[in-house]
Amino acid sequence: MAVVAIVFLASAVAIHPAAHADESQYLEFYTPPEPLPAGQPGDLIRTEPSRLVLEPSSQLGRFVGTGTRIMYRSTDAQGQPVAVTGTYIEPDNPWTGNGPRPLLAYATLPYGMGEQCAPSRLFNQGIHASLDTGFDVMFNIEEGFIATLLARGFAIVVTDGVGMGVHTAKSPQWLNRAAAGHALIDAARAAKKLPGTSLDPRGPVAFWGMLAGAHAALSAAELTGTYGPELNVVGTYAAATPTDLATMLGPVDGNFLAGTTGYVLRGIAASYPEFEQPIKDALTPRGLEMYENTGRQCLLQTGIDYEFRHLEFWFKDNIYEMIKAEPFKTVLATQRLGNVKPTGPVYFEHNRWDTFGEYQSVRATAMDYCAKGADVTLWTNEQPPLFNKLSINSFLPEFVDGERSIAWMTDRFNGMPTTPNCGEI
Incomplete structure (x- = not known):
């Protein structure tokens, strides 16, 4: 079903002019006030x-x-x-x-x-x-x-x-x-x-x-x-x-949604900022490119850009061994x-x-x-x-x-x- 939907949409893109969603309409509401007003969760x-x-x-x-x-x-x-x-x-x-x-x-x-x-x-x-x-x-x-x-x-x-x-x-x-x-x-x-x-x-x-x-x-x-x-x-x-x-590495390797690896890494870096640089240091140039691109993408584009890729080309060392050591071990x-x-x-x-x-x-x-x-x-x-x-x-x-x-x-x-x-x- 995912493949059919993607092929259909890709064909539509080729035939029709590019669409341009107006995201500016959201900026005022979605920009958080600084500082946040006092209050409770x-x-x-x-x-x-x-x-x-x-x-x-x-x-x-x-x-x-x-x-x-x-x-x-x-x-x-x-x-x-x-x-x-x-x-x-x-x-x-x-x-x-x-x-x-x-x-x-x-x-x-x-x-x-x-x-x-x-x-x-x-x-x-x-x-x-x-x-x-x-x-x-x-x-x-x-x-x-x-x-x-x-x-x-x-x-x-x-x-x-x-x-x-x-x-x-x-x-x-x-x-x-x-x-x-x-x-x-x-x-x-x-x-x-x-x-x-x-x-x-x-x-x-x-x-x-x-x-x-x-x-x-x-x-x-x-x-x-x-x-x-x-x-x-x-x-x-x-x-x-x-x-x-930790058990998702094998299934996501070579998956259509292999690029969601970038989501996981960025989620860790956003949650624990002290780990962002160690994560970047562990990535190859290809991995860094994936890390940066996925941070601004929606799920379908992530799938198309990184479909069926293997994790070994994104990490300098064996990722299956890396998750057994810090910082990944404790974070996961x-x-x-x-x-x-x-x-x-x-x-x-x-x-x-x-x-x-x-x-x-x-x-x-x-x-x-x-x-x-x-x-x-x-x-x-x-x-x-x-x-x-x-x-x-x-x-x-x-x-x-x-x-x-x-x-x-x-x-x-x-x-x-x-x-x-x-x-x-």
């Missing part, structure tokens, strides 16, 4: 209406809700206050389940590292295109999930994450457990502080994410007990989660999920032959949670391996099992009993 800094479209013309379907762009206070990987952006969507449809309207705090998969790829900007465009800088095209990949959840009465707040979308020189703190968890927890807090919504301040909250977004969702579930204890968290959905970043270990009992039930959805986040790593995290007394359900998708280096087994199962996942989440908001399967993992 989750406090709103600024808000404005946000146009919601599934595609640029807004004629082919719609979100049944009203969007509000938000900027709120959160806490980065170093424990420092930071401005984070996102989108809150107030449903048009009523919540027909039990209790007050539920809030879903949603983290997306990585749409890229450039600020133009932020989910809150893609809600306005449906498809981002700015072809004057290359194949800078990106879809709001998860809009179908979000539109479906919204239509069923869930209020939704989607975070951009620390460093994404905001107009600064820094890169997103991507796949950092602390930054990602804080941003999602504080998005829920910010949504509950918005005036004029149908949310109950004490109403139920759940976390939702896939791939990197699933890492953020589980991070939030682990951190809620200490960082957001006032939230009434009733569940967490995590699909295709990379629970142990810090991002592993499973060392802290999550708040509320957790539902893992994972393909047995996932080529991005290894199934055995997810199983190990689920078992760790079970050992800590957590309420865990691991649903194993058995879709057979298909074009492994395109990571189809990472992306497609979430859509195949989407209705099952939504049903599990709906049951959590309705207060239904869970059916954990710790004894079968």
Whole structure:
């Protein structure tokens, strides 16, 4: 599917004049105030209406809700206050389940590292295109999930994450457990502080994410007990989660998305600035070029520029040995999920032959949670391996099992009993 989409779009680029997205319209809102106003994590800094479209013309379907762009206070990987952006969507449809309207705090998969790829900007465009800088095209990949959840009465707040979308020189703190968890927890807090919504301040909250977004969702579930204890968290959905970043090297080597190695490296450097120079020193000239380019790209261009590349040409030494030494060893270990009992039930959805986040790593995290007394359900998708280096087994199962996942989440908001399967993992 990824190949077909890319070929189609590449053909369109060749036939039609280059598109030029107007990013200047976002600069005022997305430039954080300096210094940040005084406040607490989750406090709103600024808000404005946000146009919601599934595609640029807004004629082919719609979100049944009203969007509000938000900027709120959160806490980065170093424990420092930071401005984070996102989108809150107030449903048009009523919540027909039990209790007050539920809030879903949603983290997306990585749409890229450039600020133009932020989910809150893609809600306005449906498809981002700015072809004057290359194949800078990106879809709001998860809009179908979000539109479906919204239509069923869930209020939704989607975070951009620390460093994404905001107009600064820094890169997103991507796949950092602390930054990602804080941003999602504080998005829920910010949504509950918005005036004029149908949310109950004490109403139920759940976390939702896939791939990197699933890492953020589980991070939030682990951190809620200490960082957001006032939230009434009733569940967490995590699909295709990379629970142990150290195990991703083999799968990403030679992958269509091999260039996301740059995302990981830039995420580490943004989270721990003292490691930026050691990371650059470890890279070959080809690696440095990849590192710099991916910092301003959306996901499709990263895929096209670095598809099926091998990691050995980007690093001066054996990267598999490098991650066993500092600074990589401690940094990667810090991002592993499973060392802290999550708040509320957790539902893992994972393909047995996932080529991005290894199934055995997810199983190990689920078992760790079970050992800590957590309420865990691991649903194993058995879709057979298909074009492994395109990571189809990472992306497609979430859509195949989407209705099952939504049903599990709906049951959590309705207060239904869970059916954990710790004894079968």
